[in-house]
Amino acid sequence: MSEIFVQNEKAYKRKRIAGNITIYIFLALVAISILIPFYWMILTSFKNETQITQIPPILALSPSDWKLSNYTDLFLTVPSGPRAGEPLFPFFRYMANTVLISLLTTVGTTITTILSAFAFSRLNFKGRDTLFAVLLATMMVPGEIFILTNFLTINKFGWYNIFTQTYGQAILAMTIPFMVSVFYIFYLRQTFKQIPNELYFAAKVDGTSDFKYLLKIMVPIAMPTIVTIIILNSMGAWSAYIWPALVTANDKYRLVSNGLRGAFTDTSTGRTDYGQQMAASVLVTLPLLIVFFTFRKQIMRGVSRSGIKG
């Protein structure tokens, strides 16, 4: 009897080890596939023109072969002429614009999403479900269609005038149309709906207002969903390309994604200086990595914590 038990236990252990090996191999492959583009970006940022086009490709470089000028050249200034002293690639200006746009868009989206989701999940008013259905229906319209309508709107507001546009107007034009997301409202509403009604009624008995109940009870409970929304929205705003290029009359108002696209391409040949472009990409990615590693615990806790089942 005990022999059978030992044999079963051994078989179980073998199965578990095999299962773990399979899982870890799979996870390792996924991790490698995610890391390879980052590795290639960093490696390319240290290569010179000939190393980049080398066939077969160079997979590793010793530090003595690094072309550090790909990085240092990013901070060169215009040597002469009317723009003398200005940076050749206005990296810091683009980064500042990008950070500002990301912050404003994310804060705005989070606020509108929380308030709307609360209204659609908790408040009772006439036509609530119809209005929500209309909002959901707009998700079926491709995003590209909204580019035209949004462009006409910000033009009517006077925020896009190629002769007179100010920095403030450019910021408004780049952020306001993206401060509402129907998908995020739907996403958070579903989380809110899972919170038991008993909590709401108990709070009401205690004399809590709707707004206080939202802030003190619902938002903390739905924090994992809200953190997810913040991360997704920040990523979208950080890598926005078409809209910022469309609604900014002055290239100084644009984002780092716009700068990365055109700044390193030789306009006469169409060829791109990939070394410098990748060096700039590394510098653009760095702040995100620093933010992630600094707030890693909070982010992971926020994403992984499960909500209360209703």
Added chain:
Amino acid sequence: MKKILFALLTVLSVFLVIGCVQVQSETTTTSITTTTQLAELPNEEVEVTFWHIYGEGKSALLDQMIVEFEAMYPNVTITSTSQSDYDTLRTNINTGIGVGQVPTMAIGYPDHFAGYITTGAVESLDQYIYSTTQYEVTDSTSSIFGEIVETGLELSDFIQSYLDENDQYQGGYFYSVPYSKSTETMAVNRSVLAAHITEIRAAGITISDNGFLSHETPLTYDQLVILKNIIVDPAGTNATTMKCEYLLNYDSSGNLYINMSRQWHAGYTNSDGDILIDNATTRNMLQFLYENFTSNTIVLPVAWSQSYGSTNFIYGDVCMSVGSTAGVNYNIPNSTYTPSSLKLGIFNVDFLQVPQYVTTDDSQFTVEIDGTDVTMTGSRSAVQQGPNIGIFHSATAAQKLYAWLFIKYLISTDNTAKWAMNTGYLPVRLSAYSSEEQLQLSSTFSLTYSEFLGIAQDFWAADGEVTWELTDQRWNYLYSSMVANIAFNQADYYQYDPAFAAGSHSAGSATARVEAGYCLQNIYTNVGVTNYSPDTALNFMINQLTW
């Protein structure tokens, strides 16, 4: 059921609301848009917005020209904005047209302007070009105070094909003028040629002792075949025999298709937007190319999974490579390459005109297609490319006049020469080739454009055996000078690409160019496939371009 109907009604109403957006509808116009000529130079403050794609580093010279122009007209401010790249530039202008937010002037390719013309957004420049109006500069703070400014433009000073490209539009009006132009030239491995001088001469081709072929006359296809038999080893590049695996690379498969269809009179497109590729000559041309791909005579960069063939030219995989004049330096091997990659070592490079099928236009030539000799009529052709510059209709009369004067300043003899030497483009005026304007190329080196051309001419005249010191700055500009000379020598037979917007029966010219490139790449990637016919690629292209 009621709920389903309600949901459908909701979705429908959303689409209806979104469809209610009012934008300026596209109108096809053939009418010339003109502005009343001003009697005097406006004295009020005028802002001219200029959209281009030049980054802050590369636009230093442009900025300098703007400062000089603003000193000439102190009441004018030129606001120059880079739109990063051509796609963004065109998208932003097209979107802006709908709401009246377009710059005063912008650079653009012919197909960009063809699109702007269909909405009536761009101004005809004939009113300025042919004008005899003169203005006296009365602003005492101007750097040209008291001088007389002419509005007209002396067209005879421009390379004819550049002008043909810019007045090809509806009614034959100029909606743009040439600004930054380039063409294609052919880089050749001179060391390989020099290693086979005896055989090349025995085959009847004139070649110098150091491997220079003619810079005045382009190679014919027959001569290419002769050279292929001498300097190509399809088994692979061989340093012992000094042979390459392929003879001739074409960086741009689109340019190869379009240029060859002109050389063969095969028909491609016209300015009316007709797609003219469904004919026997085009089918012959594609079959001919297929056979040349198979025999290693012609190769495309896709053979090495590359966008350009210059790296493989440097590696010695191919002995000749046709590419843009602006990319000349990408074809020069140097010691920064890994030695093992350079199959033929660091070799000498020369530049020639793009190969032709005939030496005089509208003459006959014979090629072998599918084992049969076929005789056809052909002409010489080389592509011209690069942006032009134009003015938009919505600007005020004062803005348009100053925009025009600024364009005239940008393409003046001295400035087009300066622009060419700084950027790798070619001058648009013939007089620039003899300009006396000194350009400071480095802190210790300045020269005129004719002296710049003289660098290559001196080198060729000495059969490459010049006595320049190693520190002589002429070495730095030798290859740029070579392509500038070659470009000038083939200017007689530049051809432009007809520009038109997408219409009711065909795609636009930009799409046609892309599809032409895909067609040849499609054929190339099917080399060796049993029972493959290039007709398949052509039929696909026809299907993509016509409806």
